[in-house]
Amino acid sequence: AYAITMGGPGAVFWMWIAAIVGMMTNYSENVLGIFFRRRNEKGEWSGGAMYYLKDGVGKMKYGKVAGPVLAVLFSLFAILASFGIGNMGQVASITESINTLVSAEPSTVNLVTGLVVIVLLSLVILGGLKRIATTNERIVPFMAMFFIIGSLAIIIMNIGKVPAAFGAIFKGAFNFKSAAGGVGGAIIAQAMTWGFKRGVFSNEAGLGSSVMVHSASNVKEPVVQGLWGIFEVFADTIIVCTCTALVILTTGVVDLETGASISGASKLGLATEAFTKSFGTFGGVFLAVAVSLFAFTTILGWSYYGTKAWEYLFGTKSTLAYKIVFIAMVVVSATIDVSLAIDLSDTFNGLMAIPNLIGVVCLSTLVVKITKNYSARKITASQPDLEPMYSAFPEIQNEQEARED
Numbered sequence: 001a002y003a004i005t006m007g008g009p010g011a012v013f014w015m016w017i018a019a020i021v022g023m024m025t026n027y028s029e030n031v032l033g034i035f036f037r038r039r040n041e042k043g044e045w046s047g048g049a050m051y052y053l054k055d056g057v058g059k060m061k062y063g064k065v066a067g068p069v070l071a072v073l074f075s076l077f078a079i080l081a082s083f084g085i086g087n088m089g090q091v092a093s094i095t096e097s098i099n100t101l102v103s104a105e106p107s108t109v110n111l112v113t114g115l116v117v118i119v120l121l122s123l124v125i126l127g128g129l130k131r132i133a134t135t136n137e138r139i140v141p142f143m144a145m146f147f148i149i150g151s152l153a154i155i156i157m158n159i160g161k162v163p164a165a166f167g168a169i170f171k172g173a174f175n176f177k178s179a180a181g182g183v184g185g186a187i188i189a190q191a192m193t194w195g196f197k198r199g200v201f202s203n204e205a206g207l208g209s210s211v212m213v214h215s216a217s218n219v220k221e222p223v224v225q226g227l228w229g230i231f232e233v234f235a236d237t238i239i240v241c242t243c244t245a246l247v248i249l250t251t252g253v254v255d256l257e258t259g260a261s262i263s264g265a266s267k268l269g270l271a272t273e274a275f276t277k278s279f280g281t282f283g284g285v286f287l288a289v290a291v292s293l294f295a296f297t298t299i300l301g302w303s304y305y306g307t308k309a310w311e312y313l314f315g316t317k318s319t320l321a322y323k324i325v326f327i328a329m330v331v332v333s334a335t336i337d338v339s340l341a342i343d344l345s346d347t348f349n350g351l352m353a354i355p356n357l358i359g360v361v362c363l364s365t366l367v368v369k370i371t372k373n374y375s376a377r378k379i380t381a382s383q384p385d386l387e388p389m390y391s392a393f394p395e396i397q398n399e400q401e402a403r404e405d
Contacts, residue, residue, distance in 0.1 A: 001248060001270040002342065004259040007194025008187065009165070010172020011259070012245045014195020015202070019237035022205025026229035028360050028367045032056065033211035034222035035370060035389070041316045047215020048305075049074045049208030049356040050312045056363045063362065070355040071312070074208060077352040078309035079322070081209065083329055084348035085201060086302020088341035090295035091117060091333035097288040100269030101276075107335070114334025120296065121327050125303045126320075132304055136297045143293045144240065150286065151243035154278045158250035165249035168256040197346050200353075203236040205229075207349055208356030212308045213301060222389075223374040247274045266338070303327075 003011035029049070036055050037047030050071040058067025094117065095110045102109060124135050155162060173195075175187045204210050210232065219225045248254055251274040254261055265273045272291065276284030303326050310322040333341065360367075369389060376383040 001244065003194045003198035004245065004248060004254060005261060005270065006259075007191040007198075008172040008259040009168035009245075009249060009254075009256060010170070010175070010188070010191035011195035011198065012169045012242070013173035014192045015199035015237055015241055018196045018199025019203060019205070019233050022199065022203050022233045022237070023230045025357075025360060026203070026205040026210070026233050027226040028364065029205075029208055029211045029356070030214045030229035031222040031226040031367050031370055032360070032363055033215040034217075034219065034225045035366075037215040040311065045216045046212075046308055046311065048078075048212040048308055048312070049359055050078075050309065052363060053355060053359045056366065057359050060362060067359075070358060074352065074355040074359075075309040075312045077348065077355070078209065079306050079313075081207070081345075081348040081352045082302045082306030082309070082326065083333075084341075084345035085204075086209075086299060086305065087326065087329050088333040088336065089201070089345040090299045090302075091330055092336075092338045092341040093295040094292045095334055096266050096269050096338060097272050097291040100265060100272040101284050101288050110334045111331070114331045117296070117299070117334070118327055118330045121299065121303070121330065124300055125323050125327060132300045136300055139293055139297055143290055143297075144235070146286075147290045147294075148239065148243055150275065150279075150283070150290075151247050154247045154274065155243070155250060157278060161250040161252075162246065164256060165246055168249060169245070172257075172259070199237055199241075200349060201345065202241050203233040205233050206353050206357055206360075208352065208359075209302070209305045212305045221374060221378070222370055223378075226371075244271055247271060247278075251277050253277065299330075 003015055007014075032052040033047040033049075036052040037045050038051060040046045053071040053074060054068050056067070057063040057070065060067070091114065095106075095113050098113055099106050099109055124131050172191055173188070175191075200206060210229070214225050214229060217225060219228075248270050249256065253263065253265065253270055253274050261270060263273060272284050272287045275287040279286070303323065306326055307319050307322055311319050366389075373386060373389045377386050377388070
């Protein structure tokens, strides 16, 4: 919704491109995350860009200093990003969805919403990874399923407007009529900018964030977890965001040329307005709940990312301090301007992506080797007795053996 209102319908196309590129990036991140993960003092798996920057890039010829430095920078930026995309951006989504439904004073709604979120977050976050995982795995599948079903119902109800919606997306992406002019170029640039921004916001590919929770899985093969990374990006952006875009573009809540809200509804409230228009009050309530749950589970995930980054810098025993600050930050997130929350999120995302993508590029050859090794052992069976790639790194091989024990 934010992409369409800020960059026009054409931004959706560039979100798709961001997702296609992101599938490759996320695959590489997760392969490296599993390959370089370690156990912490509590016996939990700890993985992420900081580990493959330090242990991977740090062992390259010119990376002995750069690797550890980039790992520290990534961890610092990840903590900042957890307060941006993982806190401010998500709380803003919740408050905007609720404000679209109710007629009360926004400041009051925001404050009450923030306090409720704080209570719920405290119950889950302070319980650790297992409670976060249990909460998310119970909520996310049903939430996503009902959201997609509701979206498809609206799209079918407006099936005659679907061609025009896709036409607006492609026309806005390339601005065929005036692409040669300065105005046309500016419109294309705006669509690309917001498409990539919101694409990365939705799937986090390239940030190195979701690697931290992927690395906590019980999967032994890096390639297997890498494939789940591809699916993650596809589901987030290609499926869910496309459904949302078509709902907004086929229900007449925005102008198909500019993407501007016709009713004046807030950017993040457009989907709620579209569901209300299609299904009445029930539709609006349903989507407000769905968006709130999407955002809430994202907050839980980012609290874990921030915790692992904090753990890398300051040790396992000090993570409670981070969790308390993260939870308290919700009140600030609920009361600040939505545009400011989004801008801060994008800034922190960019900072976080820089060291991570340097690591992914530097270690891309290793990703290829791990992939070919897995293919030869498991897929083509051309070399079923081939040693796993862990043997190239003795300390990682020891971790593999400890895991199998």
